Amino acid sequence: MADANNNQGTPINVAHSSIYATHPATFMQFPPYDPQAEGTEVVITGIPFDLACTGRSGTRMGPKSIRLASANLIWEGIRWPWEFALDDHLRVADAGDLHFSYGEPQTLVDNLEAHADRVLEAGRQMLSFGGDHFISLPLLRAHARRHGPLALIHFDAHTDTYSGGTQYDHGTIFHHAVQEGLVDTEHSIQIGIRTTYDRRNHPFEVLDAAWVNDQGPAAVLERIRQRVGSRKAYLSFDIDGLDPTHAPGTGTPVSGGLSIDCALKVVRGMTGLELVGMDLVEVNPAYDHAEITSLAAATLALEFLYVLAANKS
Ligand SMILES: [Mn+2]
Numbered sequence: 001m002a003d004a005n006n007n008q009g010t011p012i013n014v015a016h017s018s019i020y021a022t023h024p025a026t027f028m029q030f031p032p033y034d035p036q037a038e039g040t041e042v043v044i045t046g047i048p049f050d051l052a053c054t055g056r057s058g059t060r061m062g063p064k065s066i067r068l069a070s071a072n073l074i075w076e077g078i079r080w081p082w083e084f085a086l087d088d089h090l091r092v093a094d095a096g097d098l099h100f101s102y103g104e105p106q107t108l109v110d111n112l113e114a115h116a117d118r119v120l121e122a123g124r125q126m127l128s129f130g131g132d133h134f135i136s137l138p139l140l141r142a143h144a145r146r147h148g149p150l151a152l153i154h155f156d157a158h159t160d161t162y163s164g165g166t167q168y169d170h171g172t173i174f175h176h177a178v179q180e181g182l183v184d185t186e187h188s189i190q191i192g193i194r195t196t197y198d199r200r201n202h203p204f205e206v207l208d209a210a211w212v213n214d215q216g217p218a219a220v221l222e223r224i225r226q227r228v229g230s231r232k233a234y235l236s237f238d239i240d241g242l243d244p245t246h247a248p249g250t251g252t253p254v255s256g257g258l259s260i261d262c263a264l265k266v267v268r269g270m271t272g273l274e275l276v277g278m279d280l281v282e283v284n285p286a287y288d289h290a291e292i293t294s295l296a297a298a299t300l301a302l303e304f305l306y307v308l309a310a311n312k313s
Contacts, residue, residue: 026094027129027269028070028302033095035122041090042125042308045115046097049108050284052134052168055252062283062294063097064127065249066301069294073302082306089309092127095119105168109138116142126306127301130281132251133160133170136236137177143234144182144276150276151233152177152188153224155241155263157254159190159197170282178203182235189227190256191220191266192241209241209257216312226265228273235270235278235304237263239297247296249288260296267303272311278304 012133026032027044034040046063054058078085086092098115100108119126128139133156143150154160158171165172177183185203195210205227240250243257273302283297 010031027067027298029074030092030094031160033093035073036117039091040093040124042092042127042305043092044092045126045128047112047128047131047135049100049131049135050096052170053132054169054171055164056253056284056287058284058286059130059132059251059282061285065285065288065291065294066129066280066283068295069291069300070298072295073298077304080308084309086305086309089312090305092305114137116182117145120146122295126277127304128257128279129301130279133238133281134168135281136279137173139277139279140177140182141180141236146234147276149181149184151228151231152183152204153228153233153235154188154190155192156190156238157192157240157257158195158238158252159193159202159204159206161197161202177216183273184231185229187231189224194256211265212258212262217262217269220266221269222272225273232272232274232276234276237278237300238282239280239293240282243295247293249284249293251284252283263300264303267300268307270307275308275311
């Protein structure tokens with residue numbers, strides 16, 4: 001590829017160029033997704049939708065900022081503390097950002113479900129970047145069509161099980177997912193919760209943020225394994241599950257959350273679970289500082305890919 005640094009057309013030695021010398025147009029500089037190409041195992045999709053948020057908007061810029069922050073992660077061929085290079089074990093491609101008509105949220109729902117159906121029917125897995133948390137509902141519909149009701153592993157400050165709200169609402173998605181039979185509540189778990197919910201009638205197991213911070217990641221993993229077992233599981237990570245000191249760039253921050261260290265240890269420890277997909281939502285770069293939130297999100301996403309790679313062997 002010829003560019004400004006290399007107008008002779010001779011290959012650049014990427015290993016010796018600076019991190020930002022090549023613009024990370026895709027997450028981790030994975031190749032662009034070609035649906036016709038053989039071998040792709042995981043498809044990344046950006047979903048720049050923030051019309052369903054109740055608080056501060058701006059998560060439409062999330063996918064772009066997560067991809068940019070991933071430039072900090074590319075140089076390390078074998079990510080610590082793993083003992084293999086991701087590229088040697090997993091074929092990942094980036095489909096770019098999903099198109100929809102601004103001001104018409106139903107086009108987002110329709111386009112996202114159709115895209116997800118196509119990817120999953122081809123036998124591929126999905127890693128999706130929000131966007132606000134509403135995107136999880138169309139994604140869960142497509143995943144449940146493919147796999148049946150799923151065990152949900154959900155990191156968040158909020159349960160997002162509120163029954164009111166509007167038709168397109170980032171706080172009601174798991175209420176609707178239960179109503180639609182997309183998730184198996186008996187085997188689903190929410191982690192990092194620290195806002196009000198109806199404790200007597202709540203269908204999910206909850207590990208609240210104070211419990212997580214007192215007990216630590218090993219105890220969290222034990223509870224996840226007990227709850228999920230060998231069932232197919234979908235991981236939905238709202239970045240506001242992290243404490244605002246670790247993820248200030250989000251629309252509805254709540255103090256007293258998880259550290260990024262704890263979250264990384266939990267995600268990294270999910271090897272052996274039957275994970276079928278992940279979304280990472282609510283990154284809002286307008287409220288971020290020094291890419292703290294985007295880097296945390298990119299790192300969590302990369303850990304998820306390493307877990308998928310480790311599960312293959
Ligand atoms: Mn939340």
